[in-house]
Amino acid sequence: MNTIIASTWQEMLRRKMLLITLILTALFLAVFWFIADTVGADSTAGGDLLMQYARRSAILSLGFFFGGFVVAFLAIFSSFSVISGEAEQGVLQSVLTRPIPRWKWYVGRWIGYVSLIGAYALILFVAILLITNVHAGMTRDYGDIAVSLLLFLAAVPVLVSASMVGSTLFSGIGNGVFMTMLYGAGWLGGMVEKVRGALPVEPDVEATLSRIGALLSLIMPADGLNRRMQYVLTQGAGETIPFLTGGNPPSNAFVWYAGVFAIFAFGLGLWLFKRKDF
Amino acid sequence: MNSVIPAIHTQALSKIYDNGRGCRNITLTVGQGEAFGFLGPNGAGKSTFVKTLVGLVHASGGSGSLLGHPIDSLEARKHIGYLPELYRYPEWLSGEEVMKFHAGLLGIKGGEAKRRIRERLDEVGIGKRGSDRVKQYSKGMQQRLGLACALLGDPKLLFLDEPSSAMDPVGRREVRELLLELKKRGTTLFLNSHLMEDVETVCDRMSLMLNGDMIRSGSVEDVLKTKVRWRFKVGGFSPLILDWLREESGLSIALVDPAHDAEAAWDMPVWLEADVSDENQAGLLNMLLIEQGMTLYESSMQKEKLEDWFVETVSGRDQRGERG
Numbered sequence: 118m119n120t121i122i123a124s125t126w127q128e129m130l131r132r133k134m135l136l137i138t139l140i141l142t143a144l145f146l147a148v149f150w151f152i153a154d155t156v157g158a159d160s161t162a163g164g165d166l167l168m169q170y171a172r173r174s175a176i177l178s179l180g181f182f183f184g185g186f187v188v189a190f191l192a193i194f195s196s197f198s199v200i201s202g203e204a205e206q207g208v209l210q211s212v213l214t215r216p217i218p219r220w221k222w223y224v225g226r227w228i229g230y231v232s233l234i235g236a237y238a239l240i241l242f243v244a245i246l247l248i249t250n251v252h253a254g255m256t257r258d259y260g261d262i263a264v265s266l267l268l269f270l271a272a273v274p275v276l277v278s279a280s281m282v283g284s285t286l287f288s289g290i291g292n293g294v295f296m297t298m299l300y301g302a303g304w305l306g307g308m309v310e311k312v313r314g315a316l317p318v319e320p321d322v323e324a325t326l327s328r329i330g331a332l333l334s335l336i337m338p339a340d341g342l343n344r345r346m347q348y349v350l351t352q353g354a355g356e357t358i359p360f361l362t363g364g365n366p367p368s369n370a371f372v373w374y375a376g377v378f379a380i381f382a383f384g385l386g387l388w389l390f391k392r393k394d395f
Numbered sequence: 396m397n398s399v400i401p402a403i404h405t406q407a408l409s410k411i412y413d414n415g416r417g418c419r420n421i422t423l424t425v426g427q428g429e430a431f432g433f434l435g436p437n438g439a440g441k442s443t444f445v446k447t448l449v450g451l452v453h454a455s456g457g458s459g460s461l462l463g464h465p466i467d468s469l470e471a472r473k474h475i476g477y478l479p480e481l482y483r484y485p486e487w488l489s490g491e492e493v494m495k496f497h498a499g500l501l502g503i504k505g506g507e508a509k510r511r512i513r514e515r516l517d518e519v520g521i522g523k524r525g526s527d528r529v530k531q532y533s534k535g536m537q538q539r540l541g542l543a544c545a546l547l548g549d550p551k552l553l554f555l556d557e558p559s560s561a562m563d564p565v566g567r568r569e570v571r572e573l574l575l576e577l578k579k580r581g582t583t584l585f586l587n588s589h590l591m592e593d594v595e596t597v598c599d600r601m602s603l604m605l606n607g608d609m610i611r612s613g614s615v616e617d618v619l620k621t622k623v624r625w626r627f628k629v630g631g632f633s634p635l636i637l638d639w640l641r642e643e644s645g646l647s648i649a650l651v652d653p654a655h656d657a658e659a660a661w662d663m664p665v666w667l668e669a670d671v672s673d674e675n676q677a678g679l680l681n682m683l684l685i686e687q688g689m690t691l692y693e694s695s696m697q698k699e700k701l702e703d704w705f706v707e708t709v710s711g712r713d714q715r716g717e718r719g
Contacts, residue, residue, distance in 0.1 A: 119499075120500055123499075127487075127492075128485065207481035207482050207483040210481065211497070211544055211545075213451060214450060214451065214475065215472060216469045216470075216472040216500075217469070218469065394412075394446075395451040
């Protein structure tokens with residue numbers, strides 16, 4: 118399995134996928150530094166503790182708005198054609214006739230993607246926190262930071278597992294479209310919830326919007342995890358910023374659901390892969 | 396491994412896809428050390444059968460074993476090499492890195508892996524270009540790399556699906572020679588090819604598939620022996636003696652160009668063709684022609700080509716392949 122994990126890393130590095138992402142991330146972080154500096158400068162000018170929290174939350178929310186997207190798209194676009202694409206190209210046929218069980222190939226690929234994208238997500242998380250700390254100070258509640266980090270990283274196995282299931286069912290390009298739309302649906306669910314939290318609407322409309330938002334978030338829980346992560350990291354202050362972190366944060370049950378979702382997607386993908394004809 | 400155990404044995408092995416295509420009820424035994432040719436028009440089900448044997452597709456029915464181990468088992472896959480019909484290798488890797496990856500999958504490590512990689516790359520003619528990225532390889536080079544990968548584990552049983560389809564004539568000859576060398580070393584070869592010359596030269600036995608069924612099987616020699624023809628280039632021939640020749644020799648003799656007006660072109664040589672079972676009969680015919688005062692310019696055995704046999708066998712039958 119180590120051979121397969123290593124080849125997955127090698128693929129991502131050689132195809133310059135990670136390099137391009139790192140360069141663009143550096144550019145983003147430079148811009149983010151400027152944004153944080155601007156917002157932070159305003160913060161030092163005065164204001165009460167709540168406003169200080171709100172400004173820090175705004176900086177973090179902007180950072181993780183980008184961070185959530187980039188990690189999601191890196192996870193999707195690195196793995197969307199892992200099975201169908203390689204089978205269409207004829208790469209997989211010579212590999213699967215080797216004396217390794219199919220599950221080892223699948224698990225090896227999964228670990229390869231999750232570990233490398235997870236490492237990238239970790240670096241991004243730390244960078245956003247460091248920049249925020251420089252300009253607006255950060256919480257010293259390391260427990261919250263650790264939980265936030267885990268929630269931020271948790272989106273990676275969720276997305277990679279779903280993407281690999283899609284790759285056993287659809288063509289490479291078809292799965293790319295499918296996964297983008299799936300992620301978009303989850304993201305829209307979060308937006309619906311934020312809109313509900315921001316707009317003064319009747320209680321029955323609010324309940325309907327909440328249901329729609331929750332259902333969409335259940336289709337793909339990656340964005341929901343990101344929203345929960347921001348809630349934990351900003352200690353709830355983010356709720357004061359409409360359209361960034363407004364609305365109710367996803368519950369503990371949702372986080373458990375995301376875990377079950379990832380395990381189910383992983384198991385389903387593995388089962389389909391073992392039964393698939395190439 | 397006991398040599399009594401066949402390299403390949405299938406009992407009514409079938410793989411039927413949802414569209415009804417595939418292969419059905421294939422019962423086949425290939426002995427160890429044998430070179431077996433698998434023929435058939437496009438869409439006949441040859442590749443499906445091979446993929447079922449190597450575990451890429453799951454059988455719909457029947458059973459099969461490779462060197463005594465059930466198909467699809469890891470034990471069976473330890474002893475096989477496979478060159479797929481549709482082959483591609485990661486373009487971001489060099490040829491050597493592709494080989495190293497496959498060595499890892501085979502559990503071959505360190506110095507042994509290095510040695511084998513170098514040997515195989517040399518054997519298939521890639522040599523020092525092994526350090527180039529695959530994206531710089533021509534299609535023929537990629538096919539050579541595929542062959543090197545298939546040979547990496549020193550397989551006892553080698554499945555080759557169109558092994559030289561992308562190669563130029565020199566490459567094809569090199570592959571043919573390599574296959575003959577492997578056969579000499581005792582490797583069992585299962586050759587799925589449209590290149591009849593390869594099958595004719597390399598294989599001991601063969602089967603013909605059509606529309607998912609195996610319609611013919613036998614030794615290549617037997618198939619080619621069924622019709623041995625001799626041709627005679629004769630000067631001063633008169634059609635009047637054709638019947639006499641047939642009567643005297645007891646052979647089926649025909650003018651190759653029946654429209655030839657021998658009377659009008661007395662001095663022009665004609666070609667006669669005779670079905671003979673041994674060389675003595677050809678000698679008798681030589682003698683009769685000379686006795687009649689005709690000039691014999693040339694006589695030669697026209698062994699039927701496998702391609703002729705293939706076309707003759709397949710033509711006129713319903714085909715589901717490219718011709719619909």
